Each structure stands twice: as C-alpha cells, then as structure tokens.
Amino acid sequence: MIRIENVSKAFQTSKDEIKAVSHINLTIEDGSIFGIIGLSGAGKSTLVRCINLLERPTKGKIFLNNIELTALPPKQLRKEREKIGMIFQQFNLLEQRNAIRNVCYPLEIAGVSKKEAMIKAEKLLKLVGLEDRMNNYPSQLSGGQKQRVAIARALATDPQVLLCDEATSALDPNTTRSILDLLKSINESMGVTIVVITHEMKVVEQICNRVAVLDQGCVVETGEVKDIFLSPKSRIAQELILPKNKGIASLQGKRIVRLAFDGQSSFEPVIANLVLKCQTMVNILGASTEDVGGKAFGQMLLQLPDDELAIARVKNYLDSIGINYEESDVNGI
Numbered sequence: 665m666i667r668i669e670n671v672s673k674a675f676q677t678s679k680d681e682i683k684a685v686s687h688i689n690l691t692i693e694d695g696s697i698f699g700i701i702g703l704s705g706a707g708k709s710t711l712v713r714c715i716n717l718l719e720r721p722t723k724g725k726i727f728l729n730n731i732e733l734t735a736l737p738p739k740q741l742r743k744e745r746e747k748i749g750m751i752f753q754q755f756n757l758l759e760q761r762n763a764i765r766n767v768c769y770p771l772e773i774a775g776v777s778k779k780e781a782m783i784k785a786e787k788l789l790k791l792v793g794l795e796d797r798m799n800n801y802p803s804q805l806s807g808g809q810k811q812r813v814a815i816a817r818a819l820a821t822d823p824q825v826l827l828c829d830e831a832t833s834a835l836d837p838n839t840t841r842s843i844l845d846l847l848k849s850i851n852e853s854m855g856v857t858i859v860v861i862t863h864e865m866k867v868v869e870q871i872c873n874r875v876a877v878l879d880q881g882c883v884v885e886t887g888e889v890k891d892i893f894l895s896p897k898s899r900i901a902q903e904l905i906l907p908k909n910k911g912i913a914s915l916q917g918k919r920i921v922r923l924a925f926d927g928q929s930s931f932e933p934v935i936a937n938l939v940l941k942c943q944t945m946v947n948i949l950g951a952s953t954e955d956v957g958g959k960a961f962g963q964m965l966l967q968l969p970d971d972e973l974a975i976a977r978v979k980n981y982l983d984s985i986g987i988n989y990e991e992s993d994v995n996g997i
C-alpha cells in the first residue's frame with residue numbers, strides 16, 4: 665500500500681516559489697490500478713515523482729507498506745526504491761543498448777550476474793510480446809515497442825509498484841489501447857500495483873479502479889472511476905469527461921441539463937421517447953460514453969427549450985425513468 669500523507673512540493677525559482685502540489689493525502693491499495701488525472705501543469709508529474717522520491721517533498725510523508733520512505737537513509741532508500749518501477753512518456757531507453765541489454769541494465773546495477781540478467785530479460789521481453797525484437801536498438805523500434813521495452817525494464821527488479829507518467833501520451837489510439845491492455849494484464853497476473861498519471865479520461869476509464877483528480881496542485885475529487893465518471897462533482901472532472909465544446913458558446917442563456925447514463929439505458933430510445941412523451945424538441949450538445957468494467961456509462965448534454973412547462977415535463981420524464989441529471993448553465997460546462 666502507498667500512503668501519501670499531507671505532501672507538498674514547492675520549487676524555488678530565481679524569482680519566486682512555485683507550489684507544484686499542496687497538502688496531498690491519498691491511499692493507493694495494493695494490487696489496484698490508480699489514476700491521477702489533471703490538466704497540464706496540475707502537478708501530476710511532480711506528485712508521482714514524489715512517490716519514489718525522484719522529487720523530495722517539501723513537506724509530508726510517503727509510505728510504502730508502512731515504511732516511511734521520506735525518513736530512510738540513502739542506502740535503505742535505494743533498496744526500497746527497487747520495489748518501485750517507473751515508465752515515462754518518452755520511454756527513456758538507452759539508445760546505445762539493444763532491447764535485451766536495456767532490460768538487463770537495472771539488473772546489472774543491482775549486482776545480478778550477466779548470464780542471469782540475460783535469462784530474466786529474455787523472459788520479460790517475451791512477456792511484453794517482443795521476443796522477435798530482442799536485438800533491436802531503440803531507433804529500430806516503434807513507439808509502442810519502445811514502451812514495451814521500458815515496461816520490461818521497469819519490471820526487471822520485480823517491483824511491487826509501477827509508476828506510469830503519461831506512458832501512452834506519445835502513442836496513437838490503437839497502440840495506447842494495446843499498452844494499457846498490457847499494463848492491465850501485468851497488474852492481474854503479477855499483482856503489481858499501478859499508478860497511472862494522465863490528462864486523458866479515456867486512459868483512466870480503460871484501466872483504473874480508482875482515480876484522484878488534481879487541479880492546481882490539489883486533489884479536488886477522488887473515488888471509484890465509475891462514480892466520478894457518472895457524477896463528476898468538480899468542474900475540472902466535468903471538463904475532463906466532457907471537454908468544452910466550442911459550439912456551445914453561441915448558446916448563452918439557454919437551459920442545459922447533464923444526463924448521466926448508468927449502463928442500463930441506451931441513448932437513442934431515451935431521447936426519442938423524451939421528445940415524443942414531452943412533446944418538445946431538445947438539442948444534443950455533446951455526449952461521451954465509455955465502457956467501464958464491461959458496462960456502458962456515459963454523459964450527455966442536452967439543451968432544453970426556453971419553455972418552463974416543457975422543461976418541467978422533461979424533468980418529470982427523466983425522474984420517471986430513473987435517469988440522473990443536473991442542470992448547469994452554459995458557463996459551467
């Protein structure tokens with residue numbers, strides 16, 4: 665289990681102090697896949713680098729399995745750090761080493777014999793589906809293949825935790841999906857706890873159990889992915905789930921409702937029935953649906969007519985079929 669206790673990190677620049685993260689409290693359970701999501705500059709990378717003390721927090725404590733990493737002397741910290749692997753957006757492979765020797769690298773540093781390291785590296789490269797690419801250099805590999813090498817390398821020291829800092833942000837959607845599937849299968853088969861840093865809700869939806877939403881260095885919302893996806897409370901989570909739609913700006917002053925679909929409802933009959941039963945037109949401004957844990961979840965923004973009676977009929981209808989909704993004004997979307 666990872667425990668982040670009241671962690672803050674500030675950077676001192678020549679001009680002023682930048683508070684990258686402030687008073688963060690999070691618990692990440694063993695064996696889970698935990699997402700940390702936020703917009704650019706929210707403090708995600710800083711927070712994840714505080715977990716393995718690549719950045720030392722200015723304040724607060726980090727615990728791994730009840731051992732306080734922030735209190736350890738350097739030698740013991742190095743030992744504990746072997747339990748935490750990390751992968752990055754830009755892969756960070758050693759260009760002058762081929763794939764198998766990249767994976768051997770952390771083992772060599774840990775004092776494992778060359779022969780043993782090669783055997784383990786071969787096994788790991790097979791695990792990530794690169795058995796036919798072991799002797800290729802990074803420059804000969806695609807982005808997805810490089811990230812697979814990086815994952816194999818991160819797993820070489822048998823970590824309990826794998827930190828993924830925007831690990832799929834440089835990849836196309838199909839490759840992203842295959843890397844996320846690989847991470848999920850590593851989590852399931854090896855029990856490795858995975859912490860995923862991302863600015864994409866799709867990544868969180870595809871593999872995470874729980875998520876913390878970060879905004880301006882603070883956690884503004886945390887919980888089960890499906891709960892946050894169904895009913896985002898913070899403005900930033902709403903924006904990440906259903907990004908701002910440029911077309912909406914021209915609809916100032918109109919009544920908007922945000923519907924939350926919970927896996928039981930299919931969209932078209934609901935909206936078609938709503939139009940028929942309420943005898944009114946609605947505008948679909950945007951929709952976002954995802955598969956979470958095998959169930960379809962989603963949100964939809966509807967623009968309602970400027971007619972209080974019609975609005976009351978729509979609300980009654982939504983209540984009667986058990987669809988959750990909330991009203992928002994256009995500026996709050």
Ligand SMILES: Nc1ncnc2c1ncn2[C@@H]1O[C@H](COP(=O)(O)OP(=O)(O)OP(=O)(O)O)[C@@H](O)[C@H]1O
Nearest residue numbers: 675682683684702703704705706707708709710711
């Ligand atoms: N070494 C540093 N020195 C000074 N400021 C820093 C340093 N590292 C990060 N920051 C600042 O801390 C804040 C948070 O940055 P961080 O990289 O953690 O955000 P992020 O959410 O990971 O963003 P992105 O998704 O764009 O990488 C930003 O304002 C950034 O400029």
